Amino acid sequence: MSQDNRNFSQLKKKKNKFIGIILLFGVVILCCLLIWFTGKRINNDRNDNVQLPETPSSSASQSNTPVPVPVSIPKATLEVDGIDYVLSGLRVGEVVPVSSDDTLKAGIGKGSVAHLSFEVQPDSYNVTLFKDNETVFSGKTSVIFSDEIPDDGEYHGVCEAQWSQGEFIGSANYYFTISADFPALPAISSTETNPGELIVLRIKYLNPQETVEIETDLDFKPNLFEYNQEHVILLPVSYLNKYDKVYSFKLLIGEETFSYAIKVNDKEFVTQQLTIDTKIAAETRNDKSAKEVKEKIDPLRPVCDDEAYWEGDFIMPVEGGRVREYDFGKRRHVNGAPTSYRHNGLDIGHDLGVPVMASNTGRILIADYMIGTGNTVIIEHGFGLKTWYYHMDELNVKTGDMVKKGDIIGKVGTTGFSTGPHLHFSSSINWVYVNPITLINEGIPLITTE
Numbered sequence: 001m002s003q004d005n006r007n008f009s010q011l012k013k014k015k016n017k018f019i020g021i022i023l024l025f026g027v028v029i030l031c032c033l034l035i036w037f038t039g040k041r042i043n044n045d046r047n048d049n050v051q052l053p054e055t056p057s058s059s060a061s062q063s064n065t066p067v068p069v070p071v072s073i074p075k076a077t078l079e080v081d082g083i084d085y086v087l088s089g090l091r092v093g094e095v096v097p098v099s100s101d102d103t104l105k106a107g108i109g110k111g112s113v114a115h116l117s118f119e120v121q122p123d124s125y126n127v128t129l130f131k132d133n134e135t136v137f138s139g140k141t142s143v144i145f146s147d148e149i150p151d152d153g154e155y156h157g158v159c160e161a162q163w164s165q166g167e168f169i170g171s172a173n174y175y176f177t178i179s180a181d182f183p184a185l186p187a188i189s190s191t192e193t194n195p196g197e198l199i200v201l202r203i204k205y206l207n208p209q210e211t212v213e214i215e216t217d218l219d220f221k222p223n224l225f226e227y228n229q230e231h232v233i234l235l236p237v238s239y240l241n242k243y244d245k246v247y248s249f250k251l252l253i254g255e256e257t258f259s260y261a262i263k264v265n266d267k268e269f270v271t272q273q274l275t276i277d278t279k280i281a282a283e284t285r286n287d288k289s290a291k292e293v294k295e296k297i298d299p300l301r302p303v304c305d306d307e308a309y310w311e312g313d314f315i316m317p318v319e320g321g322r323v324r325e326y327d328f329g330k331r332r333h334v335n336g337a338p339t340s341y342r343h344n345g346l347d348i349g350h351d352l353g354v355p356v357m358a359s360n361t362g363r364i365l366i367a368d369y370m371i372g373t374g375n376t377v378i379i380e381h382g383f384g385l386k387t388w389y390y391h392m393d394e395l396n397v398k399t400g401d402m403v404k405k406g407d408i409i410g411k412v413g414t415t416g417f418s419t420g421p422h423l424h425f426s427s428s429i430n431w432v433y434v435n436p437i438t439l440i441n442e443g444i445p446l447i448t449t450e
Contacts, residue, residue: 072168073089075087076118078106080106080107080108080115081109081112085104089174092160092170106177106178107179108149110183113145115142115144120166120168122162123162124162125140125142126140127144128158131155136148136150137149151205152207153180154177157178158173158175183205184254186204186258187202188200188201188249188260192265195240196328196434197435197438198235198434198439200235200445201235202227202233203230203251212253213251215250216235220238220430222235223304225382226306227383234383234429236429237262238432239267239328239329240342241264242264246263248260249261271331272332272333278335281335284417285334289372292372296370297366300378302431303386303430304384307382309360310385310444314359315357315359315360317358317423318348318354321423323348323437328343328346329342329343329435331343345427345436346425346436346437347422349420351421354411355411355412356411358387358406358409361405362379362386363402365379365386369415372416373417374416375392375395375413385428385444386427387425387426387427388425390425391417391418392415393411393413393421396408397409
């Protein structure tokens with residue numbers, strides 16, 4: 001073997017020995033790493049299983065913390081006619097019932113009393129009743145009388161109660177519905193009257209399905225109108241009715257009959273001797289004038305709007321005028337000859353051109369010149385109640401206008417059948433005239449006189 005071959009063989013052995021040492025060293029390092037990771041994992045597992053002692057403060061805190069116990073809202077009871085309805089309260093802010101089907105419903109009749117009591121008496125409470133989202137009753141009371149309920153129908157109620165001590169502290173609401181069904185209840189303003197005055201009947205609790213029939217021997221056919229959740233009948237007693245006589249009036253409501261005896265007192269009406277220029281009389285009291293009244297005025301007499309336009313009291317149409325109360329209903333002799341008619345209003349003397357006001361709010365049925373009454377205005381105030389204005393010098397309104405109480409409708413004049421500047425002022429229910437003095441001084445019985 002040559003020297004070069006021996007040198008190469010020795011070099012190869014050294015190289016293999018070096019590689020083996022490196023591999024052995026790598027295996028040792030790998031084993032050490034494996035032993036280190038395994039030991040750390042065992043220590044972590046041991047630490048996880050160690051039970052640490054509780055500190056005194058944390059132990060005491062857990063043992064002293066009370067477990068919350070729910071406090072129920074006290075119940076309430078609504079008692080109506082001996083029947084108890086138990087109400088469950090809701091905390092303020094909780095979802096409230098959205099319809100009457102979700103609330104307790106109690107029936108109530110005329111003379112009934114609804115009484116609210118509590119399982120635990122609250123410190124304060126307030127009861128409110130609503131109908132069609134309008135408040136009809138509210139009070140710090142536990143008693144609701146049927147008189148507090150204005151009409152038939154369903155009323156949604158809520159009682160708001162507060163407690164400041166005891167088991168339950170806070171506020172709660174109790175919801176309920178009262179279903180009212182009262183029998184029809186009529187009332188009459190008077191059963192004794194002077195001729196030429198107005199009687200009014202009001203009917204409470206009249207159901208839509210109930211029929212109403214009216215019978216009377218007074219010379220008038222009355223109508224029935226809805227007014228403020230009730231029904232009203234305007235019954236004028238003409239000055240042409242016989243005096244010292246008792247007239248009958250009957251209301252037939254469903255199967256019930258309500259009878260009234262109306263006495264018309266004796267009243268003395270004055271007789272006026274009126275002298276007027278014969279030319280004026282001939283020009284204004286003739287067949288043409290009578291025909292005009294028949295064509296223009298008579299069709300307006302039965303008009304009765306089913307809405308009450310008037311607002312509060314009626315006012316005198318002119319300020320500071322000369323008024324003689326005995327003018328209404330007086331008999332007349334014109335130029336010595338008796339007339340077939342009675343004077344149906346007041347002759348209010350005043351200066352020419354003084355403003356004439358609407359006695360109350362209403363609808364102008366006519367604003368026109370008439371042969372007999374000159375410049376004339378008739379106002380329908382609703383339910384057939386009208387006011388009449390004659391002999392004006394000029395007109396400030398036209399037919400069909402709506403006027404408010406106090407609006408200027410014309411000026412004092414002396415047009416038509418007139419002896420001098422004045423305003424003739426009348427009031428009527430359809431074709432029956434009633435005393436305008438009473439209308440202004442006392443109002444409409446049972447309506448504007450409440």
